[in-house]
Amino acid sequence: MPLLTSAAPAATSATQTTPQKVPADTNGGLGWSAVADTINHQLEDSSATLKQIFTTLNRADTNIGSSELDDLSARAQRVQQNTQDALTQVQSYDDITDSYLKILGPKAADNEDSSVTAQRARLQQNSQAVKSALMRAKLYSLQAQQLNSAVATRRTRLQQAALSQRTISPAAPKFWRALLTERPENRSSLHPGGVLADWMMLLVGGIGTLVLVGVISPFTLKALSRAGARFRTSAESGVKDALANSVLAITLNGIVCAAFNGIVWLIWSAAALDVEGGPIALTLGESLPVCGFIIGAGLPVFGRKGVLAAGNPGERKALRGVDWMLALSILSLNLLRAFQTQDVFGPTLQTLLEIVFSLTVGICAVDIFRRLGNQDDTRTFAPTALGLSSLVFGISLVAILLGYVSFAFSLNGWLLSIGTGLAIVILLGLCWRSVLDHVFNSEGRFSVRLHALGLSSRRLTQISVILSGLGNILLLLLLFSIAQTDGSFSMADIGNRLRLLFVGNTIHGVKISLDTVVLCIGLVIVAYYLIRQTKHWIRDRFLPTTQLDIGATTSILSIFTYCSWILVGLGILSIAGLSVQNLTWVVSALSVGIGFGLQSIVQNFVSGMILMAERPVRVGDLVEIAGAKGDVKRISIRATDIGLGDGSTLIVPNSQFITSSVKNCTTSGSTSVLTVNFKVPSTADLDKVKSLLIEVAAQRPEVLSNPAPSVKVSALSNFNLTMSLSVRIMSARDGGNVQDAILFDVFRRFGSENITLTTA
Template identity: 30%
Template sequence: MTVRTAAADHAGMRLSFRLLLLFALSLLAGLPVPAQAQDAASTAPAPDRVLDTLQSQLDQVKAALGNHPADTALSDLAAAALAVQNQADALIVTLKPRLDSLQARLDVLGPAPAAGSPPEAAEVAAQRRQLGREKASVDAQIKQAQLIGEEAQQLAAQVAALRRDRFQAQLTARTASPFSHAFWSDAARVLPNDLARFGHLLGLIRDDLATAWQPPHRWPFLGGLGVALALLLGGRRVIEQALFVLARRLPQGRLRRSSRALGVALAYVSVLGLAAESVYLGLNWHDTLDPDLAGFARSVVQVLLFAAYVAGLGRALLSARHPSWRLIGLSDAAAARLRPVPRLLAIVVLILGIIERINAQIGASLVATVMARGLLALTISVLIALTLRRLAQTRRVLLAAGEYPARRPLWVGLLMAAAAVAVALVWLGLATGFIAFASFLATQLVWVGVVLGTLYLLTHLAHDLIEALLTPTSRSGKRLQATFGLAPATLDQAATVLSALIRILLCVVALTLVLAPYGAGPDALLDRVGQLFNGLKLGELVIRPGALLDASVVLALGWLGVRALKQWLGTQLLPKTSLDPGLRSSIVTLSGYVGGVLVVALTLAALQVSLQSITWIASALSVGIGFGLQAIVQNFISGLILLAERPVKVGDWVSLTGVEGDIRRINVRATEIKLWDGSTMIVPNSQFITQNVRNVTWGQAQGRVLIRLPMPLDTDADVVARIMLETMRNHPKVLAAPTCSVSLDGIEGGSLIFVAVAFVANPRDAGGVKSDLLFAILAKLRAEKLPLLRPQDMIIHQSPGATVPAASPSQVPPAGG
């Protein structure tokens, strides 16, 4: 059944390709699409018919499951159940808008009139009844689709549980030990029958080859062989060289190295895969292969692709010939000793995989299957043991030569230890007869190694790509900085966060692949990835991958939109208005707050988060606000009041509790004040609301210049007053109104105190104007020879009876002196 399905799928794929080619040619030629295609696209099956089909498919899966299918058929049954569930979910998504539309139309009509009320029009009543019937029908279809989806999900879970039970039973099954006589006697007994089945398979292969060599099919067969031979001889080298040329066009850095490694890995897969596909298409060009052999050939191609990827991945990671391209921290000696290991492992995987496919194709006996699995486990385990031994020998040789190899990370040591333990368990299982368990461990060693190697390669490639795109010194980084006005530190942080997110996503996918059920198909793996998130709940909040992606896009676009709006308001629109700078800054800040709230609301809507889902978050926040966030909330509300009422604004000169300076910025929590020494003081917003604040520049305030000038008592007061008045009136920044004045304030300490008052337009000019006036007044006073201080007189008092000493001749001043 499986082989015929694969053949049918291949035929259907070829037919679909031809139809797609016809459609593309029709578009290019401007021809109309055939009517059959238009009818197929325009007409969709009715929901009732789709539901009947899904129920029929589900019944078929149930019937097949009740017949105790083989292990290979369980994978197809699980895939069929998951397909039914996906189709049921898609039908629900299609029907819900129709249900909402019918409900909206019923809401427009309103409820039926109550008893005793005037009757409504017959047309309205008939339309309400019709809409009600349609709504009930659509609602029933949605409920039936939900029931089918739930039943399909339960059926898929039942199949998965059955597979796990069978797999556990196989793992714990014990056969005769290969060291016992019973094991080989059973093999000798069933060997003739297995050889006969194998001979029958070879006969089918010879017949199909002879058919392919006939004249109608010879040229496609030879063409496929020629293409495969050309690819095998020089295709890998050509593809690698082409990829290397493309890598040279990338920015210099580690991105070239990781891209080359990926190119080497893909070169093996592409060459061998295309060669195998060419041979397969040449053999089956006119569907000449037997359906059973077609499925067998397709499975062999899949094994060949996996083996090619193993070889390519190992060669890309080791890079023995080009040490500068090597991603892993491995010495050149170790890489050279491990160079043949990937190819040997690929050959072993290919040969043993083909043997497994042959056993499955011919229905080999249990003994032959056990022998093949034992040979698989033994060969792989020995190869891995030799690899570990070569690594240890290389390390010892380097230490003996006085060279210290690079320190291995902890996870590398743990992986090597786990591999050694697994090899020992494989050998123990083979010796004691648990061959199925040993085979499972061996295949898991290869699978885990391939997954981890791919993860290592992809994480390095993603990190190098993001670093090359978002580095501030790169071309794209400079464009982002110029376009969005981003700082270099912001780009570095964004690159680090984005790289971490991608690595986490890759690790989740790798973990899902490693922990996937044995033999699970792609549909089951995708379903497990979806279940990792679909089952994640925070209270009543359900986290879904699609909603997370939509919310991330909305958040990023909203943030860019708010940033662009603030930049447009601050640099283009508001500067062209008559608003003062402080009001413009307040408008820009408030616009940012409003835009941020709208972006958060849209993000929550994209996450499909309702208010009921976040009630527990609001409750926790209310408790936190009540205890520890009072000050923060108070400052936030105070900041909104400052921006709305504007008692102070950006650019004002304020003074409060020993702090005096200019307001530079009003933030959500605090206000920045620039002091006279150039430093910045961060003041909580609540202080502007709860304390006395002096706003020097509030309401077009003028600056007052006050000068107190002491003069001697014998100074001519009128002259001094005239000089001070003339000096103030002649200064360009002194206002004519209010007029300046000079008054005699009093006498202090034997001096006349003159007080001069003048006014300037800006309080910030008062200090400079005062200095200018003092310099000018002092200069004019000196020009008028008016002393600022009176000379001090010395009075000597002589006590009674004291004699004055006679002066010496040298102290007597000369005559006329």
């Protein structure tokens, strides 16, 4: 990693290059002197943090764990964000300074005023300081990005090494001989000054806290029931209905027990342990609230008077004590992780404890799902779960016998964390849904007050659905953070992972974070309503005051909509930190796609822009294209909708209006010419036929008198000739009806005159 090793010297030299401070001057300083000290201090802090991260990563005698790597990654992320903010701020001063220097020129002109010369000198001095700060910010941003990549690489290697690490198989006698030789090393942590020097107080405090929460849990459940949190057993209704009605009481009881566990442990650690308590005490402080939540939420379900008590006794017997087993498993998992990080025991004893944990968790899972498979209500999923748990147990057993204990421990720990996290997330999601249903109930007091403010029931339902979706998204992020902890259920690790999701990461110069995504989504929502309201104002308030036709108004509204969304898209790209350089690979991919598969789409898009700007066809025109005739109803960016006479809609790609012949019946005006051809026998009186045709056409009220109808001879043959009757009508859309009326009148009039005519 040559680029990374050169980061520390570069940071040192950059730190020593301190720009000259310029006296505050509102005319020549352009405000740089007011922020120079703050930016330089921020850059110096970033430099010191980067050197600390670099030193930690490259120290040979340091065993860096996963939690410490997460902390280093978070620090590098903060530095990268701070330097990006400083870079944006300094860049603006650099642009302003360069603009002023271009106006003043590089050198003094003849007979130049002394104030202008002094101002140029101050600006040049400020420009050097600004460019120095700009260079440092760019350098530190690059170093932070490199260090973040190095931390990610180190974490990947650590995970791979942990999974592929092979120890002595417990089936070999050498394993047990090594365990006996480690007795002094294992006892050293129990001596004064060791990690487990206060092991008795830790053990008494941990067991006492769990026992107390088990004793107090029934009383807290009764108190919550009296306070209004409904709790029903399956004797009153079915098991599913009882769980649905009691989910709020179950969750609240778990939360109360978790808080109780945390408070009891804080009191005990303050009274019986040292001020800090050590890493094991810290692990217990993080784990006991989770265990309290599991036990507190498990009592209303699996207890003697729980939801399952009056239901199927086989189910309760199969799941009896599962809450305590799950809580103790989570506690054991976190303690073993802490023992491994702090090197509390020797490697052989640590391996033995991991073996015992993996086998115990696997046996318990197989036994629980085996007992559930005999029950009627759980036969749908219990056999599948039994098969999967048996498969995991078999894989773990084979891995342990081959010496891959770390793999078996990580596998069981990760599955235990995911299963526990999934159960907690589902419970919290159901509780959140129950709270929203109670708050936004149409007959509730809160909803009644909102109705008085003008909010309808439909709007309250929408708010409830939106809040439910947001809560589910946050819970899914929590589950994702649990899945990223590599088998640890430490609240500190989960919180750090969750924080990183909000703070975000920078990948190839693009900042990806939850707050950026939420801001972009919010911008789209606000832009949608703002564009819609502005469009309605232009259409309903402004355009009616003009004399523009419907085609022009439609084009204006369409162009306004598309331009507005383009600006919104550019704003989203700016917020996300995307630039032309970041989008180079996207543009390259799109160019290839356009060359092969997107030609017609781009062609229709460009044709749509031409139609809106040039307007050869407008909304409301009567057009004829490809043998179809109808009114133009809508012109979009890709296609045009044409309403046909039978009530259907013909969707025509815009490119056809540019590349093919189109007949626009209304582009020259509202009136239209209707021509009807007749075949007249050569033996007939042609002058009389001509006068009769003109007379019949002139009697129709739809035919305009100016210009008057006319008849012309358009073709001759041996036995007949063709006469064309041309009339001007008010609208081309009435052509079919007028032609039918004229033909009916001609048939009736010429029949009375005994003259035979046929249409050509």
